[in-house]
Structure formats: structure tokens, C-alpha cells
Amino acid sequence: xxxxxxxxxxxxxxxVTSMLRKAGLRPTRQRIALVSLLYGRGHRHVSAEALYEExxxxxxxxxxxxxxxxxxxxxxxxxxxxxAADGAKSYFDTNVSDHHHFFVEAENRMIxxxxxxxAFSDLPVPPEGMEITRIDVVxxxxxxx
Amino acid sequence: xxxxxxxxxxxxxxxVTSMLRKAGLRPTRQRIALVSLLYGRGHRHVSAEALYEExxxxxxxxxxxxxxxxxxxxxxxxxxxxxAADGAKSYFDTNVSDHHHFFVEAENRMIxxxxxxxAFSDLPVPPEGMEITRIDVVxxxxxxx
DNA sequence: ATTTGTGCAAATCGTTTGCATCTGA
DNA sequence: TCAGATGCAAACGATTTGCACAAAT
Numbered sequence: 449x450x451x452x453x454x455x456x457x458x459x460x461x462x463x464v465t466s467m468l469r470k471a472g473l474r475p476t477r478q479r480i481a482l483v484s485l486l487y488g489r490g491h492r493h494v495s496a497e498a499l500y501e502e503x504x505x506x507x508x509x510x511x512x513x514x515x516x517x518x519x520x521x522x523x524x525x526x527x528x529x530x531x532a533a534d535g536a537k538s539y540f541d542t543n544v545s546d547h548h549h550f551f552v553e554a555e556n557r558m559i560x561x562x563x564x565x566x567a568f569s570d571l572p573v574p575p576e577g578m579e580i581t582r583i584d585v586v587x588x589x590x591x592x593x
Numbered sequence: 594x595x596x597x598x599x600x601x602x603x604x605x606x607x608x609v610t611s612m613l614r615k616a617g618l619r620p621t622r623q624r625i626a627l628v629s630l631l632y633g634r635g636h637r638h639v640s641a642e643a644l645y646e647e648x649x650x651x652x653x654x655x656x657x658x659x660x661x662x663x664x665x666x667x668x669x670x671x672x673x674x675x676x677a678a679d680g681a682k683s684y685f686d687t688n689v690s691d692h693h694h695f696f697v698e699a700e701n702r703m704i705x706x707x708x709x710x711x712a713f714s715d716l717p718v719p720p721e722g723m724e725i726t727r728i729d730v731v732x733x734x735x736x737x738x
Numbered sequence: 739a740t741t742t743g744t745g746c747a748a749a750t751c752g753t754t755t756g757c758a759t760c761t762g763a
Numbered sequence: 764t765c766a767g768a769t770g771c772a773a774a775c776g777a778t779t780t781g782c783a784c785a786a787a788t
Contacts, residue, residue, distance in 0.1 A: 474787060476743060496778080511745045516778065534677040536752080536777060550719065553726065561717045569712035574695065575704065578734040585730050589723040619762065621768060642752080656770045661753065681752060681777075 471525035481508040482518050486528070491543040493531065493558045499540075533558060533586070548585035561587065616670035626653040627663050631673070636688040638676065638703040644685075678703060678731070693730035706732065 464483045468475040485502055486492065494502075500515045519540050522528040531539040533551055539558060548566050550559040566585050574580055609628045613620040630647055631637065639647075645660045664685050667673040676684040678696055684703060693711050695704040711730050719725055 474742065476787070478744075497776095513746075513779080514744055517743080532677055532679045536681060538680075538777085548717075550717070550723075552723070559720065565715055565717040567714035569714045570710055572693075572695070572706045572710040572732055574732070574734055577737050578695075578697070579737045580732055581698065581735045582733045583730065584733065585728065587717055587719070587725055588727045588729065589719055590726045592722050592724045619767065621762070623769075640752090658754080658771080659769055662768080683752085 467527075471522075471527060473521055473525065478508070478510045478514050479518055479521075481506070481510070482515065483522075483527075486522075486542050491541070491560065493539045493541050495537050495539055497537075531558065531584075548587070550587050550589050552589050554591065561585070612672075616667075616672060618666055618670065623653070623655045623659050624663055624666075626651070626655070627660065628667075628672075631667075631687050636686070636705065638684045638686050640682050640684055642682075676703065677729075693732070695732050695734050697734050699736060706730070 464480050464487075465475040467483065468479055473479060481503060482499065485499065485506065486494065496512065496515050496519055499519070500510075500512045503510055503515070519528060523530050523540065526544055528540045528542060529544045531541050531549065533539050533549075533556065534553070535556070537556075541558070541560075543560060546563040548561040548563065550561060551557075552559070568583075609625050609632075610620040612628065613624055618624060626648060627644065630644065630651065631639065641657065641660050641664055644664070645655075645657045648655055648660070664673065668675050668685065671689060673685045673687060674689045676686050676694065678684050678694075678701065679698070680701070682701075686703070686705075688705060691708040693706040693708065695706060696702075697704070713728075
């Protein structure tokens with residue numbers, strides 16, 4: 449279990465700049481815009497493509513490659529957590545604190561599960577010389593019949 | 594195991610044929626070969642590409658597209674379970690019973706964790722109208738420093 | 739001025755698809 | 764025979780990369 453420090457940081461204006469600076473990333477126009485979109489309204493699970501579209505609609509012209517760059521850089525510095533939901537595409541979660549996910553299969557949508565809702569009464573022992581970096585629990589959901 | 598009466602060069606039990614028949618899949622040369630490779634030696638986690646190479650090296654000429662078809666068909670009929678490890682590529686697990694996985698990040702390798710090694714003391718409640726189809730636990734590992 | 743980031747388009751990777759040909763029942 | 768499977772190559776979607784240009788320190 450890693451990742452702590454998830455008190456929803458409401459980021460607006462100059463905070464964004466210092467947030468990026470603290471992370472060692474130059475606060476460029478594009479990064480500032482992306483961080484604002486990501487943290488503007490609560491926690492989110494975004495795909496690169498979706499964030500790209502959103503930025504364009506918000507009148508921020510940037511390239512898809514820049515979005516990918518930014519998402520990976522943000523992930524490296526701990527601002528985002530990458531989720532391997534299912535299938536081909538990656539999602540990025542603005543909630544980097546310890547928690548898990550429901551995955552709605554039909555919609556490719558993720559819903560947060562607080563860490564406290566999943567308790568391991570027994571932890572698997574990692575193989576010799578290995579250590580646990582993270583435990584991902586994905587609870588797959590289907591519409592009830 | 595005895596050789597299947599035919600052109601197959603691998604050691605094939607008659608069970609393979611009936612296994613496919615029971616699943617509603619025509620026991621073709623390619624499917625028989627793939628099932629034999631998959632179930633020949635204990636449980637495995639294979640990617641399409643890896644299985645394809647393996648088949649070629651075993652002297653079974655087939656196309657990558659056929660491997661993809663077969664893997665998905667096998668999954669549909671419950672002979673395999675698809676794993677969304679991490680990143681772009683899919684893995685298929687010959688162990689379809691209830692269990693979980695270690696994921697060795699550096700090697701993209703999966704190791705089974707028996708279901709009994711992970712106990713939930715608290716189960717998350719699915720949202721209204723939804724039901725749980727499966728719970729995947731992935732314990733990510735890194736080489737200890 | 740120097741360093742770092744950006745945009746674009748082409749390249750890559752895993753996977754899927756269309757269609758002509760082949761094969762098992 | 765003939766539905767169903769296969770092979771091939773082209774198509775595809777998501778992501779990455781290479782490099783000239785632009786922006787931040």
C-alpha cells in the first residue's frame with residue numbers, strides 16, 4: 449500500500465503554477481491548462497483522448513502528443529495514477545490516495561471505492577527479493593438482470 | 594496421452610477434441626494444437642504473440658489472426674480467462690478458477706495467488722442495479738532495493 | 739542564451755477486419 | 764456439400780517518437 453496524501457487539492461490560479469514547480473515541471477501554458485481541467489472539479493478518471501477533446505473545447509489549443517506527455521509526467525511526479533482498466537486504453541485517476549475501483553464493463557467507466565471498503569484479512573507473501581508496490585482491486589460490474 | 598489420429602505432430606489426447614466439441618468449437622488442426630500447447634504443462638499466462646511464436650517453433654504453421662480468434666473463442670467458452678495486466682497487451686490465463694495475481698512490473702510477468710490468500714473482510718456494495726461479475730486483485734511487485 | 743517543452747506527422751505496437759480460399763462434418 | 768475456419772494483408776486505434784520550432788528561465 450503506497451500513495452498517501454489525498455486530501456482533494458482544489459487547484460486554481462497561481463496554485464497550479466507552484467504545484468507544477470514543486471513537481472519539477474515547468475509551468476507551461478499547456479500544463480497549467482491541463483492541471484486546471486484535471487483538478488478543477490473533484491476527482492476524475494480521464495483518458496488521454498477525452499482530456500484532449502476537453503482542452504480543445506475549452507479553447508486551449510494543444511496537441512494530443514502534449515497531452516500524453518503531460519499525463520505521463522504528472523503520473524511520474526505523483527499527481528496522477530495510471531489505471532489499466534481493461535482493454536486497450538489507459539485511464540488516469542486524479543485521486544492518488546489509496547483506494548480501489550468498480551469497473552462498469554458496459555461503459556468502460558470507473559467508480560472509486562474507498563480503501564476502507566476493502567480489507568485484506570490475509571496478505572499474500574511476495575516472492576523472494578520482491579516487494580509490493582501497490583495493490584489494485586478491480587470489482588467488475590454488470591447491469592443486474 | 595496418445596497421438597490424435599491425423600496429421601498432428603504434437604502429443605494430443607482425445608480429450609482435446611472432445612473438449613473443443615463440448616465447447617461448441619470445431620476441432621480444427623490449429624485449435625487442437627493451441628489447446629495442447631496451452632494445457633500441455635500446467636497453468637500459464639500467455640500473450641497472443643507468445644503463443645503464436647510457440648506454435649511456429651513447435652512446427653505448427655498458423656497465422657497470428659487465427660491465434661487471436663482462438664484465444665477469444667476459448668475465453669468465451671470459459672476455457673481461458675483474459676487478464677488486463679498493465680499497458681497495451683492482453684494476457685490469457687489457463688487457470689479459470691477463482692484466484693488473483695502478482696504482477697512483476699519489470700518483466701510483465703504474472704504469478705498466481707490462490708483465492709484463499711486474499712480475504713476480503715469487507716465487501717464493497719455495488720451501486721444500485723449493478724452486480725459484481727468478478728473481483729480482480731493485482732499485487733504489483735518490484736525488485737527489492 | 740540555454741534549457742526545456744511543443745506541434746506535427748510519421749512510425750510503432752497490439753489487435754481486428756475483409757475477403758478469398760480451404761477444411762471438417 | 765457447405766457452414767464455418769483460416770491466412771493474408773490491409774485497416775485500425777492507442778500510443779510513441781523524431782525533429783524543427785517556440786517558449787520559459
